[in-house]
Amino acid sequence: QLQLQESGPGLLKPSETLSLNCTVPLDSVKYYCAWVRQTPGKGLEWIGGIFYSGTTFYNPSLKSRVSMSVDTSKTHFSLRLKSVTAADTAVYYCARHLIVGGRLSWFDPWGQGTLVTVSS
Amino acid sequence: SYVLTQAPSVSVAPGGAATFTCGGDNIEAQSVHWYQQRPGQAPLLVIFYDRGRPSGIPDRFSGSKSGNTATLTISRVEAGDEAAYYCQVWDDTSDHVVFGGGTQLTVL
Numbered sequence: 096q097l098q099l100q101e102s103g104p105g106l107l108k109p110s111e112t113l114s115l116n117c118t119v120p121l122d123s124v125k126y127y128c129a130w131v132r133q134t135p136g137k138g139l140e141w142i143g144g145i146f147y148s149g150t151t152f153y154n155p156s157l158k159s160r161v162s163m164s165v166d167t168s169k170t171h172f173s174l175r176l177k178s179v180t181a182a183d184t185a186v187y188y189c190a191r192h193l194i195v196g197g198r199l200s201w202f203d204p205w206g207q208g209t210l211v212t213v214s215s
Numbered sequence: 216s217y218v219l220t221q222a223p224s225v226s227v228a229p230g231g232a233a234t235f236t237c238g239g240d241n242i243e244a245q246s247v248h249w250y251q252q253r254p255g256q257a258p259l260l261v262i263f264y265d266r267g268r269p270s271g272i273p274d275r276f277s278g279s280k281s282g283n284t285a286t287l288t289i290s291r292v293e294a295g296d297e298a299a300y301y302c303q304v305w306d307d308t309s310d311h312v313v314f315g316g317g318t319q320l321t322v323l
Contacts, residue, residue: 129312131258139250139258139301141312152310155216188257192312195264199305199312201248203269205257 099128099206101189107213113176117189117206120170128172129192129202130163132185140185144192144199145172152199179213186210217306219315226321227292235287235318237302245304247285249278252317253298261300262287289320297322 103115117128129144143153145163153161162175176183187209190202220238227233237247247265250258260269262278265285275290289296302315 131312138299138317139252139303139314141314144312152312154311190258198246198307200246201260201263201303202250202258203260203263205259208257 097191097204099189099191099204101187101206101209103187103209103211105210105212107179107211108215109180109213110178111213113174113179113183113187113211113213115174115187115189115209115211117172117174118170119172119191126169126172127192127194127199128163128165129190130174131188131190131202131205132183133188133208134182134185142174142176142187181213184211184213216309216311217304217313219302219304219313221300221302221315221318223316224319224321226323228323229292229294231292233289233292233296233320235289235300235302235320237285237287237315238283239285239304239313240283242280242283242285242304245285245306247278247280248303249287250301250303251296251298252301258301292320292322294322296320 100118126147130142145151147169160177164173190205193200249262251261252258265280266278279286299317301317
């Protein structure tokens with residue numbers, strides 16, 4: 096069973112930069128890693144995603160603050176969200192975004208998620 | 216931007232059928248995927264491409280689509296099905312993922 100694992104600081108102060116990593120298995124070539132967040136008690140919000148080649152798609156509502164990258168081993172995908180506020184407090188998930196027939200489709204599997212709290 | 220609309224909540228007695236709807240403009244042209252999220256857990260794919268069922272998902276879960284509505288149906292509901300259910304599409308026109316707001320299933 097494919098496993099994804101998010102990692103990164105759980106507590107940030109307002110105006111800091113959120114940095115999270117998602118580790119995927121070595122044999123997951125042509126991987127498309129998406130980031131999704133969920134504020135407490137609310138629904139799912141797509142942040143964006145990055146292909147192993149570096150191609151990205153971002154949610155327009157977050158685009159000005161978001162950047163994503165992938166390392167040369169293609170096993171570590173990173174999310175950066177700058178100038179965080181309390182509204183960015185959420186559980187952040189990484190997930191494999193399947194490409195089927197040349198089209199991005201569903202998310203499977205998901206990481207367990209990591210809670211990031213923004214508080215002064 | 217594309218919007219998916221879900222009812223906030225559904226309640227059903229054990230053994231009954233739960234129906235979740237996901238409304239969107241011309242959703243017939245979209246591929247709809249469904250996720251189950253139990254409290255404290257990550258979402259789990261239960262239906263892909265409108266009606267496909269991943270390995271390990273019971274055949275009590277089924278999906279369909281008609282007009283401007285996609286539907287997830289759980290038959291013979293069990294207590295363990297209590298969760299939030301989300302629909303999702305990839306909107307080609309904007310190159311964005313869209314999630315519905317989610318529907319909370321309560322098993323009475």
